[in-house]
Amino acid sequence: MAIVTEYYLLLSAAVFCIGVYGILTRRNALVFLMSVELMLNAANINLVAFSFHHGNLTGQVFSLFTMAIAAAEVAVGIGIILVLYRNFQDVDVTKAATMRW
Amino acid sequence: MTSRPRLATDVNVINGLAAVALFVVMGYVFVTASLPAPSGFPDGSITASIGYAMFGLVDQAAIESEGFLVAFEIIDVLLVAALVGGVMLARRESDGSVVTALTDGGRRLRGNGDSTEADADETSTDGGEH
Amino acid sequence: MAGAFDFVPAIAALPLLAFVISLFFGQYMPKRGAEAGIIATAGSLFLSIWTALTVAGITGSATSYNENLYTWVVGQDAGAVTLHLGVLVDPLAALMLVIVSLIALLVHVFSLGYMNDEGETGLPRYYAGLGLFTASMLAFVFSNNLLMAFMFFEMVGLCSYLLIGFWFRDDGPPSAAKKAFLVTRFGDYFFLIGVVGVFATFGTGLFAPIGGSEMASFPQLAEQALNDGAGAAGVDTFGYDAQTWFTILGLLVLGGVVGKSAQFPLHTWLPDAMEGPTPVSALIHAATMVAAGVYLVARMYGFYLLSPTALAVIALVGGFTALFAATMGVVKQELKQVLAYSTISQYGYMMLALGTGGYVAAVFHLTTHAVFKALLFLGAGSVIIAMHHNENMWDMGGLKEKMPVTYWTFLSGSLALAGIVPFAGFWSKDEVLFEALIHGFGTSGALGTVYLLAYAMGLLAVFFTGFYTFRMVYLTFHGDARSETARDPEPVRWNVKGPLAVLGIGAATVGLINMKPVAVLTGAEIDFLHKWVHGPDEGGWPAALSTDLVHYEELLHDAANVSASYPVGGEQTTLLVSAALSLGLAVGGVLFARSLYNAADPVEHTDKLGGAKTLLMHNYYQDEYQVWLAQGVTVPIARAADKFDQGVVDGVVNGVSSVSLFTGSRMRRIQSGVVTNYAALMTLSLVLLLLAFVVVGGGV
Numbered sequence: 001m002a003i004v005t006e007y008y009l010l011l012s013a014a015v016f017c018i019g020v021y022g023i024l025t026r027r028n029a030l031v032f033l034m035s036v037e038l039m040l041n042a043a044n045i046n047l048v049a050f051s052f053h054h055g056n057l058t059g060q061v062f063s064l065f066t067m068a069i070a071a072a073e074v075a076v077g078i079g080i081i082l083v084l085y086r087n088f089q090d091v092d093v094t095k096a097a098t099m100r101w
Numbered sequence: 102m103t104s105r106p107r108l109a110t111d112v113n114v115i116n117g118l119a120a121v122a123l124f125v126v127m128g129y130v131f132v133t134a135s136l137p138a139p140s141g142f143p144d145g146s147i148t149a150s151i152g153y154a155m156f157g158l159v160d161q162a163a164i165e166s167e168g169f170l171v172a173f174e175i176i177d178v179l180l181v182a183a184l185v186g187g188v189m190l191a192r193r194e195s196d197g198s199v200v201t202a203l204t205d206g207g208r209r210l211r212g213n214g215d216s217t218e219a220d221a222d223e224t225s226t227d228g229g230e231h
Numbered sequence: 232m233a234g235a236f237d238f239v240p241a242i243a244a245l246p247l248l249a250f251v252i253s254l255f256f257g258q259y260m261p262k263r264g265a266e267a268g269i270i271a272t273a274g275s276l277f278l279s280i281w282t283a284l285t286v287a288g289i290t291g292s293a294t295s296y297n298e299n300l301y302t303w304v305v306g307q308d309a310g311a312v313t314l315h316l317g318v319l320v321d322p323l324a325a326l327m328l329v330i331v332s333l334i335a336l337l338v339h340v341f342s343l344g345y346m347n348d349e350g351e352t353g354l355p356r357y358y359a360g361l362g363l364f365t366a367s368m369l370a371f372v373f374s375n376n377l378l379m380a381f382m383f384f385e386m387v388g389l390c391s392y393l394l395i396g397f398w399f400r401d402d403g404p405p406s407a408a409k410k411a412f413l414v415t416r417f418g419d420y421f422f423l424i425g426v427v428g429v430f431a432t433f434g435t436g437l438f439a440p441i442g443g444s445e446m447a448s449f450p451q452l453a454e455q456a457l458n459d460g461a462g463a464a465g466v467d468t469f470g471y472d473a474q475t476w477f478t479i480l481g482l483l484v485l486g487g488v489v490g491k492s493a494q495f496p497l498h499t500w501l502p503d504a505m506e507g508p509t510p511v512s513a514l515i516h517a518a519t520m521v522a523a524g525v526y527l528v529a530r531m532y533g534f535y536l537l538s539p540t541a542l543a544v545i546a547l548v549g550g551f552t553a554l555f556a557a558t559m560g561v562v563k564q565e566l567k568q569v570l571a572y573s574t575i576s577q578y579g580y581m582m583l584a585l586g587t588g589g590y591v592a593a594v595f596h597l598t599t600h601a602v603f604k605a606l607l608f609l610g611a612g613s614v615i616i617a618m619h620h621n622e623n624m625w626d627m628g629g630l631k632e633k634m635p636v637t638y639w640t641f642l643s644g645s646l647a648l649a650g651i652v653p654f655a656g657f658w659s660k661d662e663v664l665f666e667a668l669i670h671g672f673g674t675s676g677a678l679g680t681v682y683l684l685a686y687a688m689g690l691l692a693v694f695f696t697g698f699y700t701f702r703m704v705y706l707t708f709h710g711d712a713r714s715e716t717a718r719d720p721e722p723v724r725w726n727v728k729g730p731l732a733v734l735g736i737g738a739a740t741v742g743l744i745n746m747k748p749v750a751v752l753t754g755a756e757i758d759f760l761h762k763w764v765h766g767p768d769e770g771g772w773p774a775a776l777s778t779d780l781v782h783y784e785e786l787l788h789d790a791a792n793v794s795a796s797y798p799v800g801g802e803q804t805t806l807l808v809s810a811a812l813s814l815g816l817a818v819g820g821v822l823f824a825r826s827l828y829n830a831a832d833p834v835e836h837t838d839k840l841g842g843a844k845t846l847l848m849h850n851y852y853q854d855e856y857q858v859w860l861a862q863g864v865t866v867p868i869a870r871a872a873d874k875f876d877q878g879v880v881d882g883v884v885n886g887v888s889s890v891s892l893f894t895g896s897r898m899r900r901i902q903s904g905v906v907t908n909y910a911a912l913m914t915l916s917l918v919l920l921l922l923a924f925v926v927v928g929g930g931v
Contacts, residue, residue, distance in 0.1 A: 005139050009131040017124035024116035024911050026109065055140040057147070057166035061154050065169070068176050072183030079190030097904030116911040122918045130925060 008049030016042035029081045029091040033074060040070040235278070235285040236296035239318050242278045242328060243370040245271040246335070250362030257355025264358030265343055272336040272365060279328040286325040287763075295776055296320040297375055297439050299446075312430050319375035319439055321778050322764045323594065327372045327526055330598060331519050334605050335365045337730035338514040344727035345510050345612050357397055361514070364390035368519050372526065377436035377449070377484075380527060381419075381426050384487065387520045388415050394515065395507035407503040414500040414857070418490020425483030432467055432480065438530050439776035450533030451777055453477050457537055457790060474538060481534060481541035484527070492524030492578045495552045499854050501575055505567040509612030512567060517574050517604040522597055525581045529597075532590060533777060536786040539793070543681045546586025546667070550685030553579030555851075557695035561702070562837045562847045565622040566611045569703045573648060574604055576692055580663050583689050587682050588787045589666025590780060591761050595745050596663055598760070599655035602741050603647035606734035610641035613727050614707060617720035624703065625835070629712035633720050636728045638708050640735030645704050647738040649697040650817040655742035657814065662747050664689055665809045666795075673796035693813050697820025705828035713832075748806050 015038055022035025044063040051059025081091055088096050145163025153162035157170035249271035253264030260266060285291040299315035306313040339361065346354055364387060371383035389412075396408030430436055433449040440448045447455075456466040456473045468476040488494075493501040504516050515521075528535060528545065535541050553576045560572035577600050584593035615622055617634060631638045647656035667689060671682035712718040745760035756762075765780040787793050797805040827836050837844050849855070901912075 002139055002141060005136050006131050006134055009134075010128055013124060013127040013131060017120050017127070020123060020910075020914055021117050021120035024120055024907055024914065025112035025114070027111070027907075052141060053136070053139040055142055055164070057142075057150055057154055057162070057164050060147070061151055061166060061169050064151070064155075065172055065176055068180065072180050075183045075187040076190070079187040082191050093907060094905050096906075099902075100904030101899040101902050113907070116907060119911050119914040119918065123914055123921075126918055126921045126925070130921070 005049055005053045008045065012042045012045040012049065014042075015039075015045065027092050027094055029084060029093050032093055033077050033081070036077070037070060037074065040066060040073075234291040235281045236291075236318070236320055238278050239282060239296070239320055239373055240300065242275045242282070242332065242373070243366045245274045245278075246362045246365035246369065248362075250359050250366060253355050253358040253362055257358055260355075262343065262347055263354035264362075265339060265347060265354075268339045268342075268358045268362050268365075269336065271362065272332055272339055275365070275369060276329070276332040276336050279325070279332045282320060283325040283329050286320060286322055295322075297437075297441050297776055299375070299441065310434075312434055314378060315376060316379050317375035317437075317441075318373050319776070320373060321439065321776050323526075323529060323778065324373050326594070326598065326763065327522075328369060330601050331365070331368050331372060334514060334518045334601060335361070335368075337605070337609070337733060338510045340726055341513070341609050341612065341730045342508075342510045344724050345616060346508060348724060348726070349616065351508075353397070357394070357508070360390055360394045360397070361511075364394065364515060364520070368523065371523055375438060375441075377426050377429055377438070377531075379436075380438075380530070381422060381487075384422070384491065384523060384527070385419060387515075387523060388412060388419065388491070391415075391504070391515050391520055394511040395504050397508055397511070398506075404506040407500075407506040411500040411504045414497050415490040418486045418488070418497050420486070421483045422487025422490075425480050425486070428480045428483060432469070432476065434465070439778050448533075448777070450531065450537075453534055453537055454786070454790070477534065478538040478540045481531075481538050482544060484531070485541065485545065488524035488528055489548065490524070491527075492521050492582070493575045494524075494548050494579060494582060495555055496853065496857075498552065498556065498575045499850070499857055502568055502571040502850070505565075505571050509567065509608060509615055512571075513605045513608035513612065516571070517608050518601040521574060521578055522601060525578060525585065525593065525597055528582070528585050529590065529593060530778075532585070532783055533786060535585075536588075536783060537790045539678050539791045542586050542588070542791055542793070543678055544586070545582050546685040547681055549579045549582025549584070549586055550667075550688035551579070552576065553583060553692040554688040554695070555579075557692040557699065559847055559850055560699040561695060562840070562844060563699075564624055566614060566624055566627075566703065566707060567608070567622055569624075569699055570604070570607055570611060573607075573696070573699070576696060577604065577648075579692070580660060580689060583667055583685050584663040586685065587667040587670045588791070588793045589663060589670070590783050591745065591764060592659065592662040592666045594764060595760050596659035598744070599647065599659040599738075599741055602734055603644045603654075603656055603738040606640060606644035606731065606738050607648065609727075609731055609734065610637055610644060613637040613723050613731060614641075616723050616727065618716050619721060621714075621716055624706040626714040627707045627712075627717050628710045628714075629708070629717060630720060631708040634708075634723070636731060637723070640731040640738075641708070642704065643735045643738045645700045647742075649700045649821055650693060650813060651697075651821070652814060653739075653742065655738050655740070657817075658742040658746055658748075660693065661810050661813050662745070664693075664813050665747075665806060668809050669795040669797060669805065670793050672798045673794040674792065676792075678791075678793065690813065690816065694816040694820040697817040698824045699820075701821045701824035702828050705824060706833060709829055710833055711831050748810055751803055751806055 019035045019038035019042060022038065023032060026032060026035065044066055047059040047063040047066070049059075051057060051063075084096055085091050142164055147164060150162035150164040150166060153159065154166035155169050155173055157168040159166055159168050246268070249264070249267040252267040253260075257264030257267075281290065286294050288294050297317070297319045299317035301316040302313060303316060304312075304314035339358075342357070342361070346357060351357070367383045367386035367390060371380055371387060374380040374383060392408045392412040395411055396405045398404045399408075426436065429449055433452045435446065435449055435452070437446060437448040438450070440446060440451055452466050453473075456468070457477075461468045461473045466473070471479070490497040501516055501521070505512055507516075535545070556572045556575035556579065560569050560576065563569045563572065577596070581593045581596050581600070584590075584596060613634065614627070614630065614637060617630065617637075618627060621627075643654065647654040650657045650660040652658075664686060667682055667686040671679055671686050673679070674682060743757075745758050747758050747761070749755065750758045761780070799805045799808045827833070837848075840847070846852075
């Protein structure tokens, strides 16, 4: 028996919210990046679930592209963290708070 | 890492509640939605079809899809750009100073990454009252 | 060939052109702009004489003229008012045009001697001011509606300010100019309200009707309103009884008149205005600008005659001012100050004449006063040049032998001022007092009593006038010289003596235009001025404008209930008695002055007045009183208003902005710089948005 699409969506929502939780609460920039990855992958789950729902492969191909973009984004993100560390001597995201009022 | 991982206890729980609220709302919506039954894939190789779709050869794919040739090419360019960007960010100048974002009209506000002492006391301003 | 009336606007345009030329090109001209002024005023004089001849019927076909030449505001709706600029030429206007342009020409020529030859600087500004003044005054004279008259009334006030303050680097002149401007402006405020009131009431400000009944004038409408009722005449009296409302309007306009003609209580500016150059004093503060107020009342006489209260006020103010100023002139030490108080006093006589219904007498005195007062001021100017600008009469003396032309012309003017027969002042002043007397006895009720009171004050002032005039003459010209400068005065040239000679002859002869006593006694038809403003008995020319004497006398009798009666026998006896009385008082004053001051070395007798001397020297403390009004009353009110403005009005505006600033300074703390806080806000907003969609979509 096929699993109904709502459960896939629920799973995707859970993973997404875990990612959001990580962004909102964790202070280490690397963990921040990992949470962003979680969110992206939650979107991928969503795409694949709907691809199966409609019987069209577009969703799956699209999720491949999303993964490629996620990889590129992580590469640039690591570079940014490197510069952040060089300027603020710490990877704590709450320390880099100079763009403020 | 020579110590075992510990549960993070210095988190800001209040912010986390926003994430929990988001999950509650989204979960509620998804569980109470009534979608029709999924229509699954017909017989045929999914991977082969993905490959055909990636190169725009949609007719030869067993399972229907759209053509993604243009996106494929563009993602290639994107990956090259990301690579170059990453390298540029990590680079050091010839005199050892780093690419820094903390300038104010061209004037460096923070010392370069070589100095380990703090310019941490020196706060940078945005030209405002501080 | 176009008639003279088509060129009337040029009478004012020529001096205006001279103003522009002097202002911009005066510095390049050898006489610094005087040439333009002299040519322009000569042209104006020529055109004025031509106009006067046309009005007399000697040249041209029409004998009066009233046209709107330019519409500058068009009233769109049915009840709206249309504003025009136009020209009105009737006998009064033609006479005044000749007087103003003649005096202006003579003053321009005199200025060559007073200003140019004395090496004054800044003369282009001076001649520009004179040109603008002449243009404004002439345009005021031929204005055909009240608003245009008001505009030029203010312009002459401005030129007076500019010219009084000509020597602005000293302390006195700018202060005097400011005082003149402010005091006259105070009166003009009421005038403006009166103008607005006239327009609101009648819908028009025309002095005389245009084209029959095509456009009625406001005196006509007022008369109709009194006879037929306000509604029938289309006049809005704002809930008041028609006569009360017209009295109110007349008194409001009178505010401006009192200020401009230096009547009590707004007379304080004129003595200080003597800080300006003497030709300016002669032109503006003797002959023309101060005449503007009296001229305005004469122009609107058809309106004033409808309200006996206004006439009573005018007569009382005039009579009182005549006496009041004459008493102050008695103790003055400077030459021009005596003449300034004399001017105030003589304009009081004209107001007295207008108030008591003596229209011809007022116009006559206006004419003669312009001539002899201008003469006296120019003579004073000649003396001042000779004395190297020392005006104190106690430093003069014995100038009679050294300055014969000045002396004889000054004497001619003084005799005219004092009112000694057969000089001009006698005929005009005598007629003023005669009209006051007969209308005082002839009118019943309070009005008659007021007239008699004013007559008594005017009569007493004759004694003082004779006294101070000849005190001035004896101290200045007779006796021994009391200072070095008087022993060796600077000679004056033809450009000073010429105008003096012209005016000297005028002061002696201009009385001939209306020798009413002689006419009444001998039956000869020599009262020319009377005929001039009267018009032919068959009606026609000024009757079409309803600014003629026949109409005025009708109104005087019917609307104001003023009539004449001859208390001492018939008309001729009363005339002789009145003439003898005024002549006697004048001669008495002259002889008294002679007895005190016609010595080789006269002494100051003013100390014998005791306490009265302090009062008179301080001008009855009127100046201090007005300063107190300004500082003690107006400034606190202004401060309170300022506090309200700054506190409440500005406070509201500032409060709004401070609210904005405060909220801004609190709201910006959301930008804490910590990225996770931003992300938290975004998530929260997303949650709320989803909830909103759920609720709206009918989910919950």
